[in-house]
Amino acid sequence: MFPALDISTSGLAAQRIRMNAQSSNIANISTTHNERGEPEAYQPRFVVFQTDESVGAHGAAGVRVASVEIADVEPIWRYEPHHPDAVKEGPHAGYVAYPNVNMMTEFTDALEAARAYEANLGVIDITKDMQNQTLRILA
């Protein structure tokens, strides 16, 4: 009975990590610097889910975040020659590399993560009720 709770919890945790990645993408939608302060467009993050047999039992499996990947997409080039991060020379001279984050995709994904989170919460409610009913035999 208790594996069910662990499984749902693994789902909650995984969806929360996914939500973190999306928040990060949206928060950094205009970031043109990297951690070291060099001009570099932020690349969107995405999570990869994987079944986790160690959480469940009897063939039922939980879920875990296998990795957080960083996308490798061409940045959006905007012509802003006076911007401190503007490219000085080459074919993109005068252009600033902006992150290629699609807000529509991110919001849809965030909505999906929120719904999946709710679904797992619903399962936890049912699990708790089943456990309560079982314990009531003792009373």
Next chain:
Amino acid sequence: MLTNLFTSTTIPVLEEVAKFSQLRHTTLAGNIANLDTPGYKFRDLSVDDFQSRLQEAIETRRQPANPYRAGRYAPHGEPAHAMAADEPHTILYHDKSNVELEQQVSEMVKNHMQHNLALTVMNQQFRLLSTAISGRL
């Protein structure tokens, strides 16, 4: 003596039903946790198979030549809940996953009701037994 006390009721049957639905609940919880896992195929336990095996076990118990013993509901081989369901027919999404939330939730609710039904009836049986033991209403 105590075995006879319980086997005269349906408590062992209800116990199997509760055990099965708890296991099935765990499996269905795994499906919902893996809603967004690419390549995940949903898992389930076969209700039909469980019920036919339970039926078979109850029939065996009724035969006087084959007295029932506690904890022996599945007469031969593995316990009823160890059997997996047949290949399900659902939509296969482009990430090679086939979990449908609505279907899983409705199965889970059905399973939940079956579990609570078994436990409610079991409670009633225990109450009846204790009334019988105490000898007064």
